Amino acid sequence: MSVIELNNINKCFGSGVSKVHVLHDINFSADRGELILVVGPSGSGKSTFLTIAGGLQTPTSGEVSVEGKSMAKLSTAQRDKLRLNQIGFVLQSYSLVPYLKVKEQFDFVNKVKRQGNLNQAELKELLAQLGIENLTNKFPGELSGGQTQRVAIARALFANPDIVLADEPTAALDSARVAEVGKLFKELAETRDKAVVVVTHDVRLMEFADKTYQIMDGKMTQATNKQPAE
Amino acid sequence: MYLALKEIRHEKLRYGLIVSMIVLIAYLIFILTGLAFGLAGENTQAIDSWDAKSIVLNKDSNVSLTQSVITTDQAKDAKLSAQEAVIGSTPVVAKHKGKEKISASFIGAKKSQFIINDLKISSGRKARGNHEVVVDQKFKDDGYKLGDKVTLNSFNDQYQIVGFTKNAKLNVAPVIYGTIPSWKHLRAMEGVPVVGSAIVSKNAKYNAKDDHLKTYSISYFISKLPGYSAENTTFGFMIGFLMIISLIIIAVFLYILTMQALPIYAVLRAQGIPARTLVSTITSQSLILMVTGLVIGAALTAATDSVIPIGVPMAFNLPVLTWISIGLLIMGFIGSAIPAQKIATVDPVKVIGG
Numbered sequence: 376m377s378v379i380e381l382n383n384i385n386k387c388f389g390s391g392v393s394k395v396h397v398l399h400d401i402n403f404s405a406d407r408g409e410l411i412l413v414v415g416p417s418g419s420g421k422s423t424f425l426t427i428a429g430g431l432q433t434p435t436s437g438e439v440s441v442e443g444k445s446m447a448k449l450s451t452a453q454r455d456k457l458r459l460n461q462i463g464f465v466l467q468s469y470s471l472v473p474y475l476k477v478k479e480q481f482d483f484v485n486k487v488k489r490q491g492n493l494n495q496a497e498l499k500e501l502l503a504q505l506g507i508e509n510l511t512n513k514f515p516g517e518l519s520g521g522q523t524q525r526v527a528i529a530r531a532l533f534a535n536p537d538i539v540l541a542d543e544p545t546a547a548l549d550s551a552r553v554a555e556v557g558k559l560f561k562e563l564a565e566t567r568d569k570a571v572v573v574v575t576h577d578v579r580l581m582e583f584a585d586k587t588y589q590i591m592d593g594k595m596t597q598a599t600n601k602q603p604a605e
Numbered sequence: 606m607y608l609a610l611k612e613i614r615h616e617k618l619r620y621g622l623i624v625s626m627i628v629l630i631a632y633l634i635f636i637l638t639g640l641a642f643g644l645a646g647e648n649t650q651a652i653d654s655w656d657a658k659s660i661v662l663n664k665d666s667n668v669s670l671t672q673s674v675i676t677t678d679q680a681k682d683a684k685l686s687a688q689e690a691v692i693g694s695t696p697v698v699a700k701h702k703g704k705e706k707i708s709a710s711f712i713g714a715k716k717s718q719f720i721i722n723d724l725k726i727s728s729g730r731k732a733r734g735n736h737e738v739v740v741d742q743k744f745k746d747d748g749y750k751l752g753d754k755v756t757l758n759s760f761n762d763q764y765q766i767v768g769f770t771k772n773a774k775l776n777v778a779p780v781i782y783g784t785i786p787s788w789k790h791l792r793a794m795e796g797v798p799v800v801g802s803a804i805v806s807k808n809a810k811y812n813a814k815d816d817h818l819k820t821y822s823i824s825y826f827i828s829k830l831p832g833y834s835a836e837n838t839t840f841g842f843m844i845g846f847l848m849i850i851s852l853i854i855i856a857v858f859l860y861i862l863t864m865q866a867l868p869i870y871a872v873l874r875a876q877g878i879p880a881r882t883l884v885s886t887i888t889s890q891s892l893i894l895m896v897t898g899l900v901i902g903a904a905l906t907a908a909t910d911s912v913i914p915i916g917v918p919m920a921f922n923l924p925v926l927t928w929i930s931i932g933l934l935i936m937g938f939i940g941s942a943i944p945a946q947k948i949a950t951v952d953p954v955k956v957i958g959g
Contacts, residue, residue: 426954431875452879459877466872466956472608473869474615486607487878514615531876 377404378537378570384437397423398593405570410561413574415590421574429540430454459488463531465541470527471515478511480530541573557583609889623858627898630851635906641840643918648833651775658809660826664819668829670694677798683813690718693788693801697757710775713788729768735786739768741779855940863944868956875953884945895937899930
């Protein structure tokens with residue numbers, strides 16, 4: 376069973392002559408251990424797709440399910456709980472609370488979500504895996520762009536979600552950094568058994584993905600599976 | 606609370622400025638309240654010390670003690686028990702060679718009645734004759750001593766100060782307690798059939814049984830003291846406006862800070878942090894700022910009270926100040942309501958896009 380599925384999702388904004396059909400019959404699924412890319416240019420509907428997959432918006436029609444449970448009947452509080460427990464967001468900016476040190480970002484999660492988070496040993500291992508174990512006493516403002524992105528990933532994974540949704544995680548990174556992030560997501564998906572869904576316009580990430588969906592004008596193409604290495 | 610404290614610690618200057626505004630407002634409110642109570646007290650100290658419930662005045666006196674005269678005929682049916690006392694009141698200027706003149710209220714009373722009986726002497730003794738007086742502490746503060754002989758108004762008679770009493774002011778003027786015959790002398794009514802200016806009673810329903818006399822409650826009588834109500838209303842308005850200003854300040858500052866931090870709150874909402882947690886952050890911040898401001902404001906007020914000159918009428922009423930502090934906390938809480946509402950309804954989609 377896929378950890379997250381979107382079936383026949385349509386999303387429209389406005390009504391009458393100003394009605395805009397942003398997503399058309401989107402079908403999508405992701406399994407644990409997979410790194411999946413949703414690639415498309417600006418304005419293609421990527422972010423709308425991400426917010427619907429993450430339960431931040433409801434589709435006009437169609438169904439989103441996480442671990443086989445439909446989101447349609449969930450209240451706002453239940454959606455909050457679902458996101459807190461099962462979905463980790465990595466966003467382009469503002470992912471971290473600016474007045475909390477890196478270690479306090481995790482303390483805060485522990486205060487809000489008291490169970491199911493990584494323990495101290497697991498957190499230490501995660502930080503080491505991400506190469507940021509020496510940054511725990513720094514504020515986000517003292518970190519470079521790449522370091523901030525890694526801390527945001529650690530913050531998303533700390534709550535031990537089933538799914539990680541990342542929005543343009545390589546924006547403003549050079550090619551070397553893009554490859555680094557691609558490898559990292561791939562490694563995290565495999566070693567931590569997460570479904571990592573990356574929404575991006577950056578085709579340089581495609582070589583690391585297990586599946587790639589193309590999205591254009593709100594329409595999603597079938598997934599292309601990664602070719603096994605020869 | 607966690608985020609609230611962390612943000613305040615991280616943004617010390619920003620929050621320090623807000624606290625300093627609250628400190629100044631709290632300090633101003635406390636000082637104004639102290640002055641309001643001090644002035645009110647100086648209007649009514651003597652009346653308060655009598656512990657009376659009602660006062661009988663000539664009904665044509667317009668509720669004015671100094672304008673009221675009760676004749677012997679008007680008082681003939683008035684039964685005076687231990688609960689009642691006759692007083693005669695007149696404004697005087699006390700003089701003593703080499704000392705500053707003092708405008709005072711002369712209160713003539715019978716030594717057998719409760720006003721003189723219950724009078725607390727801080728030094729010296731009670732008056733025994735018509736040429737002896739007990740005076741308010743203000744005289745002592747101005748250099749008068751026991752045994753000094755003062756003249757009153759333009760009369761040549763001398764009155765010896767035989768005792769001092771604390772908290773004896775009427776309409777801001779210090780009181781000189783003397784006898785009824787002395788009062789009659791000062792009013793140039795010797796030989797005139799008058800008993801005094803008023804009958805003061807500890808009985809709220811006392812009736813002097815004469816159509817020319819009217820019984821007033823002490824609270825009504827106080828409210829009619831010249832300038833008393835206008836003064837208290839003015840202070841009340843000033844304190845009320847300052848409370849509203851404090852509400853606006855906390856609301857504006859927190860609103861600006863919240864609007865700046867809204868993208869962060871939006872992302873936290875996207876990450877599943879409950880709105881309740883984030884709303885409690887802003888209300889906690891508001892309460893922390895208000896409590897800090899109030900504590901520092903109260904400390905400054907206490908410091909001011911300890912160095913303020915004796916002549917400045919300032920009195921602090923702890924229960925009232927506690928209620929004002931609670932009022933300010935409520936204002937802070939209300940002030941955080943608008944930013945809290947912004948946080949509760951923030952849409953993460955607007956930050957993420959889509």
